[in-house]
Amino acid sequence: MSAPTDPDVAALGRALDRTIRRVELIDKALRGLAGEVAELAADPAAVPPTGPRSWLLADDPFAAMADLDDLAGWLDSVYRHYPDAALSSCWLWHPAAVEELWWLRCAHAEAYHPEAGSWLRVGDWHDRQRPGVARRVRAVLGKCELSRHAPVRDRAVAVTAAPRAPLVSHTQAVATAWTSPDRSLPEPNSDQLTESEDYQRALYRSNR
Numbered sequence: 461m462s463a464p465t466d467p468d469v470a471a472l473g474r475a476l477d478r479t480i481r482r483v484e485l486i487d488k489a490l491r492g493l494a495g496e497v498a499e500l501a502a503d504p505a506a507v508p509p510t511g512p513r514s515w516l517l518a519d520d521p522f523a524a525m526a527d528l529d530d531l532a533g534w535l536d537s538v539y540r541h542y543p544d545a546a547l548s549s550c551w552l553w554h555p556a557a558v559e560e561l562w563w564l565r566c567a568h569a570e571a572y573h574p575e576a577g578s579w580l581r582v583g584d585w586h587d588r589q590r591p592g593v594a595r596r597v598r599a600v601l602g603k604c605e606l607s608r609h610a611p612v613r614d615r616a617v618a619v620t621a622a623p624r625a626p627l628v629s630h631t632q633a634v635a636t637a638w639t640s641p642d643r644s645l646p647e648p649n650s651d652q653l654t655e656s657e658d659y660q661r662a663l664y665r666s667n668r
Contacts, residue, residue: 512566515559527562528552534565544594550606557600564593626659627652 518524539545539561551557567589571581630652637646648656 512563515562516555528558531558531562531565534568535561538568539564542590542594544591544598547597548601548604548606550604550609551597551601553606553609554600554604557597560593560597560600564589627655 513523513527515524515527518527535547547557551561564585567581567585571577571585633646637644
């Protein structure tokens with residue numbers, strides 16, 4: 461039997477062939493992506509977190525739990541192998557320490573990313589970023605331990621939350637003055653000076 465000569469039928473056949481080829485290409489691409497996902501899942505240290513997120517600004521409990529789980533796995537597989545990477549038992553109770561470790565973990569993922577990473581980033585992570593974070597984390601944790609975050613007998617909690625930024629109710633006055641032509645900041649009034657003294661006393665007591 462001879463092939464159909466109707467132009468419409470022939471065009472339909474060609475369109476069907478093109479569609480089949482596209483489906484085959486898409487299927488091949490999906491199989492490749494599935495393999496990459498499986499490879500990344502097998503190595504949690506190589507999975508780059510999706511976009512910069514600050515622990516100090518976390519407001520989604522599920523995202524926060526996922527971030528901490530990811531960080532804990534990375535600390536175990538990467539960070540703990542360095543001799544200056546000791547963590548106190550209460551590191552999770554120090555938001556500044558968590559923030560430092562979280563961004564270091566993300567920088568590590570970027571440095572070793574199979575496509576976006578580079579040896580220059582790897583060198584910067586080892587030579588500058590990791591030692592800097594380790595030094596600052598030790599300064600935050602010091603000789604702290606979890607018991608200092610809870611009251612013991614008649615002793616109050618030794619480690620308290622960071623004090624709120626002082627004099628924030630006066631931001632409008634400072635902003636108005638700073639954006640004026642001569643940038644002359646306002647002279648502190650008596651209420652502001654009193655608020656400042658109260659803040660300094662509280663800060664002194666918390667640092668004793």
